[in-house]
Amino acid sequence: MIIQRIFHVNDMECSACAMRLEGLEDILPGVTQIKASYHRQRLEIIFDDTVLSEEQFLQAVESLGYHAQAQ
Amino acid sequence: MDNLWIVFMTGLTAGGLSCLAVQGGLLTSSLAYQVESDLTARGIKPENHANPRFALPIILFLSAKLAAYSLLGALLGALGSVFQLTPLMRAILLFVIGIFMVGNALRMLNIHPVFRYFSFEPPAFLSRYIRRKARNTTGWFTPLFLGTLTIFIPCGITQSMMALAISSGDPVAGAAILFSFTLGASPVFFAVAYFAAQLGSRLERWFIRIVAIVLLVLGILSIDSGLNLAGSPISLSRLARLIAPQSPAAAFNPQPLFPQDPFQPALPATEDPAPIPTQGANSLVLAALNNGYSPEELIAPANQAIMLSVITKNTLSCSRAFVIPSLQVEEFLPQTGTVVIQIPPQESGTVIQFTCSMGMYTGEIRFQ
Structure with a gap:
């Protein structure tokens, strides 16, 4: 099922961080879209939870050095 | 450039x-x-x-x-x-x-x-x-x-x-x-x-x-x-002048504005046929140097038209782009030479700011 989740990432330090996080959509399977905003420290993902779990996504975010908290 | x-x-x-x-x-x-x-x-x-x-x-x-x-x-x-x-x-x-x-x-x-x-x-x-x-x-x-x-x-x-x-x-x-x-x-x-x-x-x-x-x-x-x-009376450069004022060059002062040669002596002199103007009762002389204007503060008599002679001598910096914001004066000075600017009579106490076109080098004329 395609679902949407919104996270707060308070350790984005510039617009490049947002672009880096958005880059996960090219790597992770089952992701339809990732939108990251440095201004709002927000990360929005639309993904297929039968392919990718939320935990896997959060691990991928952490592997880039960021910490996401569900909103 | x-x-x-x-x-x-x-x-x-x-x-x-x-x-x-x-x-x-x-x-x-x-x-x-x-x-x-x-x-x-x-x-x-x-x-x-x-x-x-x-x-x-x-x-x-x-x-x-x-x-x-x-x-x-x-x-x-x-x-x-x-x-x-x-x-x-x-x-x-x-x-x-x-x-x-x-x-x-x-x-x-x-x-x-x-x-x-x-x-x-x-x-x-x-x-x-x-x-x-x-x-x-x-x-x-x-x-x-x-x-x-x-x-x-x-x-x-x-x-x-x-x-x-x-x-x-x-x-x-x-x-x-x-x-x-x-x-x-x-x-x-x-x-x-x-x-x-x-x-x-x-x-x-x-x-x-x-x-x-x-x-x-x-x-x-x-x-x-x-x-x-913008000719603002409030700026860091002006604050610095207030804290550490230069001795102003008065128009009535018989001493020339240039103590010896205010220009960089290392540079060879190019063509400079015109004599350097001298300062009089209603004329002021300002040197546009590579590192700013000299003197930074001029004193002029109030209620009289003033002739301001801005002199350059092998000047290469942006001080050549001379601006008096309040009078809408903008002159691009020659590398070496003199440009005379007419300043209309000003009331006593008026302060006119001048600057280069980048706002980097500044100075002022005080009318008394």
Whole structure:
């Protein structure tokens, strides 16, 4: 099922961080879209939870050095 | 353009670090990723940084960036020739750029979340396009393409140089400004991209703080220049004059304004057939030097028309672009020579500010 989740990432330090996080959509399977905003420290993902779990996504975010908290 | 050397040095110092902060995150990492995968595919260990082939894509990237910015400078210069900026417009531009730079510096120092809005976020479609191009293309195309795309994410200092290119009002001068700046910024950018793998996050943060402090200082200077150019009675330069006043050169003082030779003695004298004007009851003499105006404070009699003779002698700096904002006077002085400016009678107590066209060098005339 395609679902949407919104996270707060308070350790984005510039617009490049947002672009880096958005880059996960090219790597992770089952992701339809990732939108990251440095201004709002927000990360929005639309993904297929039968392919990718939320935990896997959060691990991928952490592997880039960021910490996401569900909103 | 006489100040290209200063523009180059700005690029070499603040510009390189500022570019690193804005463009480094995405482009350098994409480039490094590309370089490493290329080298790995060819069986060369990526950690072998001494291999000259590692440097080639970065050089290509910086060359494309240099060419793209030069072209952009020419376009901005051409734009500036169509819409010639008045001193007040330049003042507003300098002021706004200064606010932008200070805001960015405070953002980088994490002073308050509101300062995040000073950071330009490229539209999602553009960042997605750049990212996918970086991943999906190989060979020489990627660094050339990414280098060209940096014009869409200029850093704060680059944006001020873009404004300078507009204010030059000439395509060649505009191209030369952005060429010099980008060339100056290249060594730091190259070094960081080259050693990206070793650059730990701690060192990166340290760099960011240096960038923030440099930006803060340059931003304050830009705001100050904007205030000077607008003829504002409040500015840092004027505050400095109040704190450490020079002995003013009174119009009634029989001593010449130039103690010996206020100009740089090392420079050989060129043609200077006209005698240096002397100061009289209703005439003032001001020297436009390479490092400012001398004296910075002139005293003139009130309620009399004044002839202000501004003298240059092998003057190469922006002090040649002489502006009196309140009288809408803007004169581009010759390298060597004298330009006489008529100042209408002023009431006692009036203070008229003068400045160079960049708001860097200032002074004032007090009417008594």
